Amino acid sequence: MSSNQQIRIGLPYKEDLKTTLTNCEDPFRAIQEIQDENGIALQTIRPALPLLDLLGVKRLDFHLSVVDDMKERLIKRINDLAQSKLPDDRQQLELLLQKSFSAINLQHVTPIVMEVIKHMPKIPEKYLKYIVEHDNIYSKAPIELKRHIWQDNQQLFQKELQPLIQQYLINVDEQLFTNEYQNYFLQQPKTRRQTSTTIQQLLNMIGPNIKLYDIVRNSLQKLYLRTKNSHYSSLRTLLLMAFHDLENNIVSKTDSIHIFVWTLDASLKERKLDLKRTRELEQFIDANSKDMDMLNKHIPFVLADPNIINILTKTAILLIYKQLDDEIPLPRNNKELHFILRLLNIGVYAWEILDGQMTTEDSIDLKILTQFLPFILRLMMENRLHEMQHDTTLITTQLKTSLNKIEFIQYMHNNRLASNLFLCFIVILFNHRHLWLAIQLIPTLNELSDCGSTDKIFLHQFVYFIKQSIEQQFQQISHQQQLYQYITHIFEKFFIIQSSNEIVLHYSYILLKYVYGKITSSLTQKFLTALKPSKEHSQETHDKYRSLTNEYEDFRRLQQQQSQS
Secondary structure, eight states: OOTTOOOOTTSOHHHHHHHHHHHOSOHHHHHHHHHHHHSOOOTTTTTHHHHHHHTTOOHHHHHHHHHHHHHHHHHHHHHHHHHOOOHHHHHHHHHHHHHHGGGTTSTTTHHHHHHHHHTOSSOOHHHHHHHHHOHHHHTTOOHHHHHHHHHHOHHHHHHHHHHHHHHHHHHHHHHHHHOOSSOGGGSOHHHHHHHOHHHHHHHHHHTTOHHHHHHHHHHHHHHHHHHOOTHHHHHHHHHHHHHHHSTTOHHHHHOTTHHHHHHHHHHHHHTSOOHHHHHHHHHHHHHTTTOHHIIIIIHHHHHTOHHHHHHHHHHHHHHHHHHHHTTOOOGGGOHHHHHHHHHHHHHHTHHHHHTTSOOTTSOOOTHIIIIIHHHHHHHHHHHHHHHHHSOTTOOOSOOOSOOOIIIIIHHHHHOHHHHHHHHHHHHHHHHTTOHHHHHHHGGGGGGGGGGTTTSHHHHHHHHHHHHHHHHHHSOSGGGHHHHHHHHHHHIIIIITTTTTSHHHHHHHHHHHHHHTTTSOHHHHHHHHHHTOOOTTSOHHHHHHHHHHHHHHHHHHHHHHHHHHO
16 A cells, blocks of 8 residues: 555445555554554644553544544534535535545444534435435434435335324323323313324424425325324324424414414313304305315314314304203204304214215205204203202103104214214213203113214213212212212113123223222122123223222222221
């Protein structure tokens, strides 16, 4: 090897080194020359090298320690160059990338090279390709660099995206299933997105990159079409509003449905959709009446969100209550109610609209306004008359208004809007402590198992408000017998009948765990026997049942110990 030939990273220097050492007369002298030519070119360091040799410090260790010592200063200098607007500084950064990239595989140098790359507005394709092809380098890449890669490599982006989306669905399921003391639908939306690890990770992945945001948005819509899982819609709205929370964020501003979602989010925050915001939503739809993508893609997908469907159904039922208070008997004359029902209809039939089977312009069935809602109004009126004449905790008096299966229950089987309104009506009855009517309607739930009465979204709120009613309505000792009767009615008229359904069985265990300390041991044993899982149930259900029985046995032993002491 000639004296002026330096070893450069990225060149085939291993073969050159092998040739040099094989053909030289004095290998030690050749090694010395190589070290002198390729070491740190500072005269002040050279006198110290023999001393380091005597101390047994390897040249590799010395050079690595120098790199580590300089790393922070180099990264700071790179950041300064990146922030500079001078053309020369930008060229210097590009030159630095060109000269340093070949060292990207060196562990101690990798962070420095990555720092250069992440500040490049446009990264040459050859560098991106090399990083993607080497997992050990790709895994260490900063998020800014990965965004560059993902823009043109959607397959790789989807590979990173899918586990996050799946984790979000798992987290929602856990909140609906295992959170025994909070109502998922009463959480503040901003708190939900700020405490969601998945949402925060997606924010970081997407950053200010509008193209990546569009990929996520379109992916969620495709997943919803493929699976009919409405929680994909929730993730879409949460993600948009998470970007909205970042002030002056370019991503949320470029989403054409931003204002519509923001208005709905404000309603979720206040747990009501008032007249002012209803008109804002109506104005938005009218302003976009010629935008078919907005009407038949974006709006239906947003309105499919269970949180939004919940607030819309609740608003509709409360508007009917208001008509009762104002002595207005005909729901068909309420324009505000009409618009809420239109939005709700789009939400519950969102999949059909996105699939092209329906459009947002399709009218709701007139029977909703002329027969179904007037029937709900009659139930409300009968309940109010009963509460004026009787103790509201009594459940012996029977409902006078007949629930004709052909005219009422069968209609709900054929109309998703009607069944959603009815299920929400039952939840509101428990929430507002209209318990006489609530328990009269419980048997009807058995006829609506195909309409959502055995789904997690309904059962989560149903069980939550039953527990709330027990907590607030039956505190006095004089109500104890009524409490036993109340709980027995709920279990026998619904949970035990539907115990073959695994989801219902899980929620029955949540409710039984809550009430076994409030009822007699004989009643608890009766329910435990009736709710014992069969061989057809999963191992998870058997484990939950075993856990419940063990907890109850521990509770009984503690009671006995306290009574003996």
